[in-house]
Amino acid sequence: MPQTDFKNAQTYLSSQILGQEKLVNRLLVCLICGGHLLVEGAPGLAKTKAIQTLSNLIEGDFQRVQFTPDLLPSDITGTEIYRSQTSTFEFQQGPIFHNLVLADEINRAPAKVQAALLEAMAEKQVSVGSQTYKLDDLFMVMATQNPIEQEGTYPLPEAQLDRFLIHCNVDFPNAEQEKQILRLVRGEQTASVAKPDTLLTKASIFEARKQISQMHMSDSVEDYIVHLTMATRQPEKYVPSLANLIEFGVSPRATIALDQVARAYAWLNGQDFVAPDDVMNVAHDVFRHRLLLSYAAQAEHISADQVIDKILESVPVA
Known part of the structure; x- marks a missing residue:
């Protein structure tokens, strides 16, 4: 497996x-x-x-x-x-x-x-x-x-x-x-876990990719992913306080990435479905390099992570 x-x-x-x-x-x-x-x-x-x-x-x-x-x-x-x-x-x-x-x-x-x-x-x-x-x-x-x-x-x-x-x-x-x-x-202690006997083969890696694409994701979790993305593009609608801090929101590639990464994260944890918590756990790593902050945000030393924190706090889970 x-x-x-x-x-x-x-x-x-x-x-x-x-x-x-x-x-x-x-x-x-x-x-x-x-x-x-x-x-x-x-x-x-x-x-x-x-x-x-x-x-x-x-x-x-x-x-x-x-x-x-x-x-x-x-x-x-x-x-x-x-x-x-x-x-x-x-x-x-x-x-x-x-x-x-x-x-x-x-x-x-x-x-x-x-x-x-x-x-x-x-x-x-x-x-x-x-x-x-x-x-x-x-x-x-x-x-x-x-x-x-x-x-x-x-x-x-x-x-x-x-x-x-x-x-x-x-x-x-x-x-x-x-x-x-x-x-x-x-050398006073050795690793407590032995190296696995079997390597991760290309076949097993491609099978894992197939399995995550087939994982169950409810419509509400899909909507949550989309709303997180839209909150970076239309902050005035979701989080008005961020309206002057975001220059450009994340691209559609970010939506696809958040979906894929949340699926892989849940799969690695042994789940057979994707929960909103899985999305929240990986949102920073998917969004932080794609958000373009305004000069106002930079002047106030506000980071992308702080902006994402605010989005996660403000966008409700459907």
Whole structure:
């Protein structure tokens, strides 16, 4: 059963990545949905280790790419190499041709590199010259951003942010978790959960995607999702106090994403239906990178999360 396999994977990952249960959950949710994950957090919070550990549980391969200002699009997509023996050009695949790709510090790369990644994320293909190359059906990008150091960075454009299914903020572990991390690193204790015997195969991942699409969702929960979306576009109708704080609401892609992510979240929790609480639990991660706040909100240091909090408080569950 795919559900059991994913639950075992989640339990094992949480035993390896201490204090980051939310990151582990969102990684698996994105994998189930076939989407991409943007992770924002300070250095040293096991963002890289999380996706590397996940790659060891999957029937697929992993590639890490360190984004820097001098990176070229061909460093991501690949390039054509001239073979003098045959007097022909041969395409050599870049790191994007892997199942799991970690784009480390994605906002340090210039616009051309980000644009090359955008096509791969949106269309699952890469264009080089006049040729188009398809990526594998199992393809996921996890990109990281450092919220502290912004010097020498290139902020991601809204079009690219919208391609990420989830934007997950990770925080520091608590004191008890920090103590467990110390002991685990020193070898004084081992992970309490053994690595699962069976890998997550492509067949089980695609079966999971099929199962979440068939989960029961009542009309009232569908209406709730739509009303949350509309509240970002017509705040004066739903939450008048937000009318001057939101410049642009979320796109229809956000509505689709909220539906998919809520289904995957409920499925991972062993449910066979989607409840309003499932929608509320994932709304911040789906909306925060898609909301464009006004200058008034920025001047008052109001964050997207605060706006989403107000929307969740004000929009009733049907």
